[in-house]
Amino acid sequence: MEYIKENLDLVRENIKKACDRINKDSDDIVLVAVTKTIDEMIVNESLKYDITDIGENKVQEVQRKYDLIEKPVKWHLIGHLQRNKVKYIIDKVDLIHSVDSERLAEEINKKAMGINKVMDILIQLNISKEETKFGLERKELDELILAISKMSNVRVRGLMTMAPYYENPEEARWIFKKMKETFEELSNNDYNNIQMDYLSMGMTNDYIVAIEEGANIVRVGTGIYGARDYSK
Numbered sequence: 468m469e470y471i472k473e474n475l476d477l478v479r480e481n482i483k484k485a486c487d488r489i490n491k492d493s494d495d496i497v498l499v500a501v502t503k504t505i506d507e508m509i510v511n512e513s514l515k516y517d518i519t520d521i522g523e524n525k526v527q528e529v530q531r532k533y534d535l536i537e538k539p540v541k542w543h544l545i546g547h548l549q550r551n552k553v554k555y556i557i558d559k560v561d562l563i564h565s566v567d568s569e570r571l572a573e574e575i576n577k578k579a580m581g582i583n584k585v586m587d588i589l590i591q592l593n594i595s596k597e598e599t600k601f602g603l604e605r606k607e608l609d610e611l612i613l614a615i616s617k618m619s620n621v622r623v624r625g626l627m628t629m630a631p632y633y634e635n636p637e638e639a640r641w642i643f644k645k646m647k648e649t650f651e652e653l654s655n656n657d658y659n660n661i662q663m664d665y666l667s668m669g670m671t672n673d674y675i676v677a678i679e680e681g682a683n684i685v686r687v688g689t690g691i692y693g694a695r696d697y698s699k
């Protein structure tokens with residue numbers, strides 16, 4: 468698994484350099500290793516290189532891998548979540564990145580209440596609207612925040628976005644800027660359960676630009692584990 472160590476070293480060096488450029492401590496960046504489609508044996512091997520956080524985009528994959536992962540890690544659900552599947556992951560994941568409706572937040576609240584947990588979530592925004600990706604538009608955000616502010620077992624910890632894939636990641640920079648602006652706008656609010664701590668943006672192709680624009684969670688899969696094989 469030497470290639471994983473080399474890949475990780477490079478990603479961490481890139482994170483460090485990007486942080487240096489904006490005078491930020493790279494310890495403040497959470498690197499989520501995206502393990503989707505990656506065999507649990509490989510994931511377990513990779514954990515010896517100080518991976519603390521892993522991200523999966525499918526509920527079934529979290530369920531399947533949960534007991535197979537041998538070290539304590541934080542679990543991030545980064546993909547679209549259907550309401551009828553909340554019950555399968557509510558006791559397993561530490562942060563849900565992809566909340567984009569009141570009905571989903573309500574279901575999370577209900578299921579979290581059932582196990583006496585306060586579930587940390589991010590609200591997923593869709594800034595570019597170029598591709599049909601999941602996420603709310605900016606103008607729908609305040610209403611959702613207001614609704615969630617009344618929920619006892621959900622805590623908003625920040626925002627997430629997924630930029631479209633551009634060959635040149637500079638093309639995504641305005642999206643990350645807009646996210647950061649929105650993040651700042653929401654930072655001063657009076658709700659106890661709305662805390663703007665995390666800005667989750669940037670994937671293998673664009674995490675450097677995302678960090679330069681203020682991301683403090685980046686979600687990197689290919690850049691750590693190599694190209695995914697979806698045929699299996």
Ligand SMILES: *Cc1c(COP(=O)(O)O)cnc(C)c1O
Nearest residue numbers: 501524545670671686687688689
């Ligand atoms: C797959 C995925 C990633 C990681 O993508 P890479 O390009 O492999 O780094 C990040 N975020 C989400 C939501 C994903 O589904």
